[in-house]
Amino acid sequence: MPAADAEDHGHAHPHDAATATAAANTRRVDALVARLERAGLVSESALSATLEGFLAASGPSNGARLIARAWTDPAFKALLLADADAAIAAAGIDLTHWAAVRMRAVENTAAVHNVIVCTLCSCYPIALLGPSPHWYKSEAYRSRVVREPRAVLREFGCVVPADVQIRVWDSTAELRYVVIPQRPAGTDELSESQLAELVTRDMLIGVA
């Protein structure tokens, strides 16, 4: 058993593959950062500041703001569906701290339920929604949601009627997706900011 593992737990037990991979990746990143620091190319404080700045500008509240506006402003929803990047910019959400990828919004209706995945890795609209949940990166979610989406959604507590089409969006290349959930019934009196509070990260991924 490697010394590092003994230090971490003090006992031996089989790790699952994902945990072992994550630990290996952490060691690799640590080694890379240490090497770059020694070469004077980066500093720990500059890396931390960059990361904090990125995370401060990222989070599900960005997505919630978009959705609340789309629910209350039909012209904005039309723009969000036609050109999500333009709509995001129009909403005053700055994604320029992010690598240049295109956003696409897909709309849930009485006849369609959308759900997002990246089967090849873990592509996710981080700048808009913040870091992805751990299950989004799991092999179970990634392999099953394209094969049995209704069953997977049911496990999330999201029961999609048989007559509602499920559209799975596999983020295989340059686009990142956000789901526009249906506006809940009985919310006519709510303000845009009150509506935003109803929007959860899981709705934006399509598992709620």
Place this chain on the structure above:
Amino acid sequence: MSRRPGDEVITSGRNPAGHNRLPRYLRAKPGIIEAVHGFYPLADERAVGREAPEPLYTVAFAAADLWDADAEPNCVVHAELWESYLAGR
């Protein structure tokens, strides 16, 4: 741009040795072009330091075409695929 929304396509059945972003479950499957996105650098080439922009499409696949009798009813899977990932016409 030669392909248009609504066009029927078959994905490539190739099994390339290098980097590739056509998921295995979508190899050699029939689909329909759902959207056309313009040119983006092909991931396979970018992985080896070459810029090779190609048309990128969203392709829709009926679940029954992917999973046969195991498919859940009324489900569609979409993926973004470069021109190189589609079989010739």
